[in-house]
Amino acid sequence: MRIRPGQVAVVTGAANGIGRALVARLVAAGVKVVMADVEEACLRVAEVELQFFGGDVLAVPTDVTDLSEVERLLDRAIAHYGRVDLVINNAGVIGPKRPVWELEASDWRRTMGVNLDGVFNVIKVFVPELITRGRGHITNVSSVLGQSAVALMGDYSASKHAVVGLTESLRAELATRAPKVGVMLVCPGPVRTRLLEGENSLINVALSAEDVANQIVDAVDAGAERLVPNRFAVAV
Template sequence: MVNSFSLAGRVALVTGASRGIGRAVALGLAAAGARTVLTARSGKDLASLAAEIAGRGGEALVLEADIAAEGAAGRVVADAAAWAGRLDVVVNNAGAIAAAGPFLELTREDWRDTLGLNFHATAEVCRAAGPVMLAQGSGSVVNMASVAGTNGVPMISHYAVSKAAMISLTRTLATEWAAGGVRVNALAPGWVTTDLTGPFAAVEGLADSLVHSVPARRWGAVEDVTGPALFLASDASRFVTGHVLVVDGGLSAYEGGPGLLDLVPAGRIGLA
């Protein structure tokens, strides 16, 4: 029997849903039949997304909130569960990089702001959603990590650490909640074209260098993350928990520098 990708009759909460990966994932979950709860700091962008979902025959609730603010996660989860009477999917997508620079130049505030949104807010959403899902005996949490959380990444040490912490949280909650019917997994995108990565692409020569380090020879589009998110959210992955699904065009599978990829079309190299 093939497990279903359908989310008909289910309720999905997406944080950071107003743009980028969060927006694309919300549209994908809605297209699969989920009633969506959309939260972010930009109410205007959320309203536009909700209207697009409604125009496609879906249903969405907009909850404007700074998910990193004290008490916000609990209120958002409570409002989502009250609206629909249940909560089946949570996609913890909200995230940011407060600044980029060498480790010794990043400030305490840079670390506080980045970990506050990327990790602590995710943990608080899980803290609020866990009891709801465990009480109903089912649920899927998808945490948006990054390949930066599995590798050493210069210039964004605080971001990398926040994503590594998210991966550890994912695996820990997966083991704690599995017997209660709740799955917890993470997605780890590589270089995806978003507002978050825009400043890196704007650095002269850097975008081309980064593309040449990706075997797929391109950056990802936000839509490239939608299918993997749907897989983890749906019953198609019903026996998958504690997993980190990498979506990076082969970046993390490749150990060499860009120059080696350039040699592939030339074929075998004589070294003797």
């Protein structure tokens, strides 16, 4: 899908980090953006800042783990802008760093709820809208830990591995059902966001949220199917 002024994007996890940077990059390209995040206060601040500089954005507080809230997100997007062209599944969390057997069941459910169930909920609600329109694009943000694994992040890695499989299945399904609906998988390495707090050893190889956002938008515009933004940085 080529990124063009006047298109409408929905970005989850939009109040901070990569999501916030994605909204800024899309707004700079003339795209109208529906911003979704569970952190309402931060979301409202971001909305006001972007509108002050001329961005056409709409903040919709949303818990992606709740299917009814994701359905409301679509309703608000259609009511306000009349269409959706691009969906970026970016919301994510990292749980406490513990051996798998020491994780609390509540920690496991929270990580899976946001990182996997949230992606599923957005796909379930928004992909039928894109199919009906006959075109559009959905991007799912996984992680390099969706392609490998490290100690003390079993819940996070498992959730991100699942997003990789879910995305590849979605692409195969849409290839025959709606070939003009694109699907892209993004697997960032370390990124300088709140999720990297305390990881001093990774700071020197981490990209900025703005770097990653720029690469994602450029890759969507180029029709890429998979993006690993830190491919070179992580190897240093």
